Amino acid sequence: MTGNHPDISCHCLHGTDRDCKLHQVECPEDAHPLTECCGCGRVRVEKLSGDRKACAKMANLGVLPGTEMELLCPSKGQGRGRGRGHGRGRGGGRCMVKIHGGTLSLDQLTAENIFVTPL
């Protein structure tokens, strides 16, 4: 599935994967882990999973359900439940997001626990 709104303001720090469409957030429209998005653009946080401490840490950094953020550098394909061939995304599971005016780098485990939908 592809995001509906091409985002001309987005930029992809690690280049664009052949599987991804340039300047488009390509992740499922129902909430999926951030690690499954393979393009750049704006997303909305729908849910946080993981243990209580991890959720609280993310909340303190402003990663909360309903918050919008810009995916600057997608990790692509490191998410759970993906088939073979998705284990070696260009970001190695790490991604970079811009939220509340700051840039956050997130590791795979943290990004997997952030469920987002494209905007």
Next chain:
Amino acid sequence: MNSPLHIALAGNPNSGKTTLFNYLTGARQHVGNYPGVTVDKKEGNFTHQDTTIRVIDLPGTYSLTAYSVEELVARDYLVNEKPDVVVDVVDASNLERNLYLTCQFIELGIPLVIALNMVDVAKKRGITIDTKKLGTLLGVPVVPIIARSGQGVDQLFDTVITTGKQIEHSTTLLRYGPDIDEALREIVPQIVTGNLLTDTYPARWTGLKILEDDEQILDKARAADSELTTKLIERSKTLTHHLQSTVDAFPEAVIADHRYGFIKSILRQRVVSRVFDADRLYTSDKIDKVVTNRVIGPLIMAAILFGLYSFTFNFSTFLVDWLGSLFDILSASVDNTLPNGPIKSMIISGVIDGVGGVLGFVPIIMFMFFGIAVLEDSGYLARVAFMMDRIFHFFGLHGSSVMPFIVSGGIAGGCAVPGVMATRTLRSPKERMATLLTVPFMNCGAKLPVLTLIIGAFFSSHQARYMFLATVAAWIVALLAAKFLRMTVLKGESTPFVMELPPYRFPTMRGLAIHTWERTWQYIKKAGTVILGISILLWAMMTYPGLPDTDTARFAAMRQEISSSQQIDKDRQIQKVNGREAEARLRNSMAGRIGIALESVSRYAGFDWRTNIALVGGFAAKEVIVSTLGTAYSLGEVSADNTSSLKDRLARDPHWNPVVGLAVLAFIMFYAPCFVTIVAIANEAGSWKWAVFSMVFNTFFALILSIAIYQIGMFLGLG
């Protein structure tokens, strides 16, 4: 005399807090550690309008939870030390995120002044802030400043002094939604009635922390009143269950949401006006596009790290040489002034050579920390950590571990002492410990003459290849050892790599100079205390007990005999006798006896007692191995730089062969770090336990590896 006004600087990392602290205190600052942790505690004094102000620079934090050492240190300081005023340094160009911490200061009810820093950067980004309105809505005075240039700092401290004199401080009450507000209305009166921690914390804040499941506050509350705390926890559990079933969130997430909501509601009241779109990409983002690119990024990183390495070790050489000459002159003057005897020997070999050798590292440390300060203050170090985390994470380390590894000799020729000290940039304790225990495996500059000697003696036809292999082997062993440690003694979940990447900035020379000096001074102080003691102990071990009188007399008679003979090469003959006497003295010394005793184990790795003495001496400094081998092989004084004669001697010696050479090489690369590194590890780990562990673990590993190499090599007939 009035006591000084006590203020604390608090704020987010990269908000310019330390820049302001450096501007205020300059060189009049003292760096120590908070009790029990290795978080820097910076303190200084300055005068403003005849008022003496004592200022503390608290560690940068995003919140006041109990999730990191920095957060605990900051909030404990605010609560226990009760500063007269807290100056909250807020980055004007990133207001929304920074005000989150401000909300928590407001909740804590502390006397607060906001220093709205970097208003110039905000202006360049088209952001204008109505500071008066912001202050009115927050109920806290707000003063715009530019900490780099000092603009607005006088007005800031006028406000700080006025606030410090106020007895009453206005408080703003934050709301957290009906569920949490209702729970607070129930539990706060119980906290007040039961006097639960009310001497230390405001009751509403304690209530909030109980609902947030804050471990530190819960422990304190249980210790103060177990029964009441259990009751309050039950109420908290009911709330948690309710929020989980209705909004699928924990109370702390709802609380955080309302804090951000509060901030947004303030900013939307025309406090902030923007010329450009809020999501516009700034120069910093554009630079990131290039420097974190998956292809170009690693190349730029390699070039910058190599540049740092070259800068550190090339530019510091002249100072190292100059310091070395200075200590040589000092030794010579002591030699000429004092009469021969144990005192003279101790001063020259124990004090001057020992401490001088240690102080010889000072220029390297100074240059290295200057380079790191440039990378750190410019914001690039955070990008290095981001790029390297993928590889290092696999070995149980952190992206930030790369710098200590490089500095310690990742590109052969570094130094483990600044490498160990560079682990301070790591915030996660287990990754930091694994890093500081494994960086000594790198091939530091002191190991290079030894490696050159042995490779030159036995593998001279492939010298470059073996040197390269030694560097690769050091990396492999260090990373595997880190993995092993993280799976055993440092077992535990990896710290999530979640960090804010600060925007790129030009570092200030003042900030760089202060950062460099404070670390260097800590090292110099250490050289004057612990290191001096250990140095004297090592000297004593290699000197006592001296040769029996009969042996001394025998060598004296031999020299006399040569002097009175008609031989042509008298000097050479006397030098030979001197060498044999030095060897005999070494054999009879405590270190010599240890070397002989160790032979029962070391012979399985092919090392004889003379090699053992050199390895024991190498604990003082790895360069000592060469000079001790020289003494042990009856060559007298052998300089670390001039190893050709010793190389030939080793190559011809019946006890040595290529397999022994390889086994010794492996042992030297990986056994116990030198004592300066050990002291640095103890200092950084906050315990001698880890320093001892490092000695034992590394030596045991090196011995097993050497035995394996020797036994397999001999079995295959390669000797």
